[in-house]
Structure formats: structure tokens, C-alpha cells
Amino acid sequence: MDTESNTKPMAPPRRRKRLRIVCLAVIALLLVLVLVMVILGLTVFKGKRPVTTVNSVALNDLQVSLDILRLRVNLNVTLDVNLSVKNPNKVGFKYTNSTAVLKYGGQVVGEAPIPASKISAGQTNTMNLTLTLLADRLLSNGNVYSDVISGTLPLSTFTRISGKIKILRIIKIHVVSYTSCDLSINVLNRSVANQTCQYKTEL
Known part of the structure; x- marks a missing residue:
């Protein structure tokens, strides 16, 4: 039985690196959006008393x-x-x-x-x-x-x-x-x- 034919090929190092970069970019973008919303909520959109x-x-x-x-x-x-x-x-x-x-x-x-x-x-x-x-x-x-x-x-x-x-x-x-x-x-x-x-x- 050929064991090499049943083994799935691993993703190339470059592809894994790209996926990691994309994930980090998405996380960074989400953090920036959350930070911007918090800043706006505390400044421009800060709740004021009617x-x-x-x-x-x-x-x-x-x-x-x-x-x-x-x-x-x-x-x-x-x-x-x-x-x-x-x-x-x-x-x-x-x-x-x-x-x-x-x-x-x-x-x-x-x-x-x-x-x-x-x-x-x-x-x-x-x-x-x-x-x-x-x-x-x-x-x-x-x-x-x-x-x-x-x-x-x-x-x-x-x-x-x-x-x-x-x-x-x-x-x-x-x-x-x-x-x-x-x-x-x-x-x-x-x-x-x-x-x-x-x-x-x-x-």
C-alpha cells in the first residue's frame, strides 16, 4: 500500500504566510473600527442631558x-x-x-x-x-x-x-x-x- 499517495500535501509556506497576514489585517481593522467607535462615543457622540x-x-x-x-x-x-x-x-x-x-x-x-x-x-x-x-x-x-x-x-x-x-x-x-x-x-x-x-x- 502506497502511503505517500494517501498523505495530503501541506500548504506551501507562502500561502500560509498570506493567510496569516490576511487574518492579522482583518483583526487589526476590527480593532481600529472598535477604537474609532469608542472615541466617537466619548467625544462627538457623547451622551448629553436633555x-x-x-x-x-x-x-x-x-x-x-x-x-x-x-x-x-x-x-x-x-x-x-x-x-x-x-x-x-x-x-x-x-x-x-x-x-x-x-x-x-x-x-x-x-x-x-x-x-x-x-x-x-x-x-x-x-x-x-x-x-x-x-x-x-x-x-x-x-x-x-x-x-x-x-x-x-x-x-x-x-x-x-x-x-x-x-x-x-x-x-x-x-x-x-x-x-x-x-x-x-x-x-x-x-x-x-x-x-x-x-x-x-x-x-
Whole structure:
């Protein structure tokens, strides 16, 4: 039996050397691409915090009637809130459904939905929200009567917008933006006074 005829010929040294060079070149190219993507992700495409701003809070409607015998107040308040979210990133920012709330004495007394949306790179989304105070939620609060009699009704608004920034289709950064505003309703002048807002964003 001829053993030489059953032995497979080994690849020539030059061919093996070429294959090795090609493999090393592919690996080097992949490493360079990964390095470039990391550098871009840390510099040009670095995740930045979206900026949420309350541009204005206006009194849309105010209806007040006093029940002196029962020391109760029948109260209806509607606020128009103009809110903007700016995306300073080089990529789009998507946020999920959320809710803006109206508070009195730390208690939620009104809500307005914030529908999910996407903000393109460098763009700003503006939203007009209507927050209506639900009078039935104030029935158990004994401070309403004294506040209305004093002529000033303290309220606060709160919004939380949660979304993601996707960098180079690989890196996902979760972002949560909070906005809270304290304000006073001047019952006699039917206007908004002493508005102060605080902003916070977490990456």
C-alpha cells in the first residue's frame, strides 16, 4: 500500500504566510473600527442631558365659591403650562409616555398626559399642557379654605420625562429629566405669581 499517495500535501509556506497576514489585517481593522467607535462615543457622540424648561404657566380658568357656614370652598382651577424639551445630542432622543401632575400641599390634585415622542438631534419639542385641579381631591384638605380667604393659593407642578439616547446604534443611555415648579394663584387678581422652577436630569 502506497502511503505517500494517501498523505495530503501541506500548504506551501507562502500561502500560509498570506493567510496569516490576511487574518492579522482583518483583526487589526476590527480593532481600529472598535477604537474609532469608542472615541466617537466619548467625544462627538457623547451622551448629553436633555434640557427640560417650563416656559410659562398661565391661569386659564378660576372659579371660587365660599360656603361660609360649612367653612368649605368650591374651587376649580385650570392652568396652561408651556413646556419644552431640548435635545443637545448628535443623535435622536426617544421618551416614553409620561404624566404632568398638579399638586396642592404635596397631594396630587390634577394630571395631564405627556405622549411618547422622539426629538431629533439638536432639536426642541414644545408641549402645551392643560392641568385642571380636581375639586373632589381637596374635600379632605382643611387648608384650602384659609388659603383662599387669604387670597393666595399655593400650587406646584411636576413632570418626569424618561427616555433613551442611542449612540451609533449600539450604546444606549437612559435619561430621566425632572421639572418642578412652585407657584401661587392670586385669587383676587386671578393670576399666577411667585413662580420658581427647579430642574434635574439623571444619566
